[in-house]
Amino acid sequence: MKQYFRYLVTALIMLATFLLPVKLGGIAGVPETTGLFSNQLWVYLIITWPVFLFPFLTGILLLLTLLAFPFSPGKDAPSITVFWWVFLAFAALPGIIGATVWDFVIMEIIHLFGLAAYALSVYLLLRNLPGAGKLLTFSLLAGLAAVLYAGLEQYFSGFAEMRQYIAHQEKTGGLYVGEALKARIFDDRVSAPFTGCNSLAGYLLLTGPLGLVVLWKWCARVEPPGAARLIFMPLAAACLMFVFFATKARGAFLSLILAAGVFIIIFPVKKWLRRAVIILAPLAVIGGVIYICEFGRGFQSMIVRLDYLQVSAKLLLNQPLTGTGWGDFFYDYMRLKAVDSPEAPHTPHNLLLACGGEAGIFALLAAAGALFYPFRTGFKKIRPLIAGHHYLREEVALFFGLTAFIFHAMMDIDLQVPGLIGTAAAVTLLLVMPSEIARPEKARPLPRLIAASIALLIALTAIGGGWHLVRSEYILSKLTDLCQPNQAVPAAAVKVNPYEVGEKLEAAVRARPYSPFPYSMAGAFYLKTGHFGRAESCYKKALQLAPHCAAYHFRLFTLQELQGRRAEAEKHLLQANELFPNHPEYRRAKTMFIGK
Numbered sequence: 185m186k187q188y189f190r191y192l193v194t195a196l197i198m199l200a201t202f203l204l205p206v207k208l209g210g211i212a213g214v215p216e217t218t219g220l221f222s223n224q225l226w227v228y229l230i231i232t233w234p235v236f237l238f239p240f241l242t243g244i245l246l247l248l249t250l251l252a253f254p255f256s257p258g259k260d261a262p263s264i265t266v267f268w269w270v271f272l273a274f275a276a277l278p279g280i281i282g283a284t285v286w287d288f289v290i291m292e293i294i295h296l297f298g299l300a301a302y303a304l305s306v307y308l309l310l311r312n313l314p315g316a317g318k319l320l321t322f323s324l325l326a327g328l329a330a331v332l333y334a335g336l337e338q339y340f341s342g343f344a345e346m347r348q349y350i351a352h353q354e355k356t357g358g359l360y361v362g363e364a365l366k367a368r369i370f371d372d373r374v375s376a377p378f379t380g381c382n383s384l385a386g387y388l389l390l391t392g393p394l395g396l397v398v399l400w401k402w403c404a405r406v407e408p409p410g411a412a413r414l415i416f417m418p419l420a421a422a423c424l425m426f427v428f429f430a431t432k433a434r435g436a437f438l439s440l441i442l443a444a445g446v447f448i449i450i451f452p453v454k455k456w457l458r459r460a461v462i463i464l465a466p467l468a469v470i471g472g473v474i475y476i477c478e479f480g481r482g483f484q485s486m487i488v489r490l491d492y493l494q495v496s497a498k499l500l501l502n503q504p505l506t507g508t509g510w511g512d513f514f515y516d517y518m519r520l521k522a523v524d525s526p527e528a529p530h531t532p533h534n535l536l537l538a539c540g541g542e543a544g545i546f547a548l549l550a551a552a553g554a555l556f557y558p559f560r561t562g563f564k565k566i567r568p569l570i571a572g573h574h575y576l577r578e579e580v581a582l583f584f585g586l587t588a589f590i591f592h593a594m595m596d597i598d599l600q601v602p603g604l605i606g607t608a609a610a611v612t613l614l615l616v617m618p619s620e621i622a623r624p625e626k627a628r629p630l631p632r633l634i635a636a637s638i639a640l641l642i643a644l645t646a647i648g649g650g651w652h653l654v655r656s657e658y659i660l661s662k663l664t665d666l667c668q669p670n671q672a673v674p675a676a677a678v679k680v681n682p683y684e685v686g687e688k689l690e691a692a693v694r695a696r697p698y699s700p701f702p703y704s705m706a707g708a709f710y711l712k713t714g715h716f717g718r719a720e721s722c723y724k725k726a727l728q729l730a731p732h733c734a735a736y737h738f739r740l741f742t743l744q745e746l747q748g749r750r751a752e753a754e755k756h757l758l759q760a761n762e763l764f765p766n767h768p769e770y771r772r773a774k775t776m777f778i779g780k
Contacts, residue, residue, distance in 0.1 A: 288511020
C-alpha cells in the first residue's frame with residue numbers, strides 16, 4: 185500500500201512540474217489586480233490559474249511527500265541546494281519590519297514559502313526514488329512542449345481573434361479599451377501561457393537547451409538516427425527560436441548572448457565553437473541595437489531599469505538588515521526616482537536586489553545562494569564533460585539554461601512568477617543531483633526532527649496562507665467585476681447599483697481587513713459615478729492602510745477640487761507631489777492649481 189502511495193505522490197509532483205508554466209505563469213505580489221475566476225470547473229482547463237494556488241497546492245504536495253518519503257537531510261549538494269531555497273523563505277521575514285502595506289508582506293512571504301514547499305517536494309523525490317530525475321526531466325519537457333504550442337497558437341491565431349473581438353465590442357459599445365492597452369494588444373509580442381512576454385522568454389532560456397539536447401539523444405533511438413535528427417532537430421529548434429524571438433524580450437536576447445560568452449570563457453571548448461561565439465555575439469548585439477532603434481521600443485526602458493537598480497541599492501544600504509519592507513520599493517521608488525515618468529514598478533526587476541532592498545542582506549544572500557551554489561556545483565560537474573567535448577549532455581544543457589536564467593533574473597521579475605521560479609528550483613536540483621544516487625544516510629534523531637518540523641511548518645504556512653489569499657482574491661474579484669464591468673464605457677457604470685458595490689466592498693474588507701485596495705477600487709467607482717462623499721470616505725480609509733500612496737492623495741485632490749474645496753484639495757495635491765515628485769500629471773496639476 186505504501187508503494188502505491190509513493191507512486192501517487194510521484195505522479196502529483198510530475199503533474200505539478202508540468203502545470204507550473206502552463207497554469208501558473210502569472211505574477212505574485214500585485215494586489216491591485218485579481219486572477220481569473222469562473223464558476224464552471226471546465227473553464228480552468230483553458231484559463232491561467234490564480235497565482236496563489238501555487239503555495240496552496242505545493243503546501244499540500246509537501247505534506248503528502250513527507251508522508252511518502254523519509255526525510256534524512258545531509259551535507260551533499262542536493263541538501264545544500266534545497267537549504268538555500270528554504271532559507272530564502274525564512275530570510276524574507278525581516279521584510280515585515282519596515283513594510284507599510286500588509287498585502288505585499290503576506291503575498292511575498294506566502295509565495296516564497298510555496299516555493300520552498302515545492303523545492304522540498306522535488307528534493308525528497310529525487311533523493312529517495314531511483315530514476316526520478318528522468319521522470320522530472322520528462323515533466324519539464326512536457327511543460328516546454330505545451331508552452332511552445334501555446335506560443336505558436338497565440339501568434340498565428342490568438343492575436344487575430346483578440347483583435348476581432350475588441351473591434352466588435354468597441355463597435356457595439358460593449359467595451360472600451362484605452363490607447364495604452366490597445367497598443368500592447370496590437371503589438372505582436374507572444375506571452376502565452378505566461379502573463380508577461382519577458383517571463384515566457386526567461387522560461388525558454390531556462391528549459392530550451394535541455395529540450396534540444398534530450399531530443400537529440402531521443403533521435404538516436406530512431407532508425408536511421410541521422411535522418412531523424414535531420415527532420416526533428418531543425419523543426420524543434422525553429423519552433424523554439426521563433427517563439428523566443430516573438431517575445432521581443434530584449435533582456436532575454438542579451439541573456440542568451442551573455443550565457444554563450446560565459447560558456448566559452450570558463451570552459452575549454454573547441455576552437456571552432458569559441459570562434460563562432462566570438463564572431464556571432466558582437467554581430468547579434470549590433471543587429472539587436474539596429475532593430476531596437478529602427479523597429480523596436482528603443483532603449484528608454486533599459487535606462488529606467490538602471491534607475492530601479494540604483495534606488496533599490498540605496499534602500500539596501502540605508503537599511504541593510506531589514507530592507508525597506510516588502511512592497512515599499514513601490515512607494516520609495518516614486519519618491520526617489522530620477523526619471524521623469526508616471527511609472528512605478530513593484531520590484532526593481534532584479535532578483536537579488538528585490539530581496540535585499542525590501543528584506544535585507546540575509547534575503548539577498550539566500551537568493552544568491554539558491555542560484556549561485558548550483559551554478560558553482562554544476563560548473564564542477566560538467567567541466568570534465570566539456571574538456572572531453574561532450575556538449576550534448578543533459579547536465580551541460582541544464583547548466584547553460586541556469587546560466588542564461590541567472591542573467592535574465594538580474595533584469596526582470598522572475599522571482600514573482602511561480603511558473604518560472606518554481607521551474608528554476610527544479611532545474612537547480614536536477615543539475616546538482618549526482619548521477620548515482622546513494623541511499624541517504626540516516627540522520628540523527630534530533631536533526632531529522634528539526635528538519636521535519638521545519639518542512640511541516642513550511643507546508644502548513646503555504647497551505648493556510650495560500651488558501652487565505654485565493655479566497656480573499658476571489659471575493660475581491662467580485663468587487664472588481666462590479667466596479668469595472670469588462671472595462672465598459674463609463675456610461676455603463678451608472679447602471680451598477682452603488683449599494684451592491686457597498687455590499688461587495690464590505691465582503692472584500694472582511695476578507696482582507698489590512699488591504700487598501702478594496703477601498704481604492706470602490707473609491708474609483710464612486711468617483712466615476714459622482715458619489716463624491718462615498719469616494720472620499722473610501723480613499724481616506726485606503727490612505728490609513730497605505731499612507732505613502734501618492735495616487736490616493738491625488739484622487740482626493742480631484743474630487744475635492746470638483747466640489748470647490750480648494751484648501752483641502754491643495755493639501756492633498758502638495759502631498760501627492762511630495763510622495764511622487766517626478767509624476768508629470770501631478771506636477772502639471774500643481775502648476776495649474778497653485779501657480780508654482
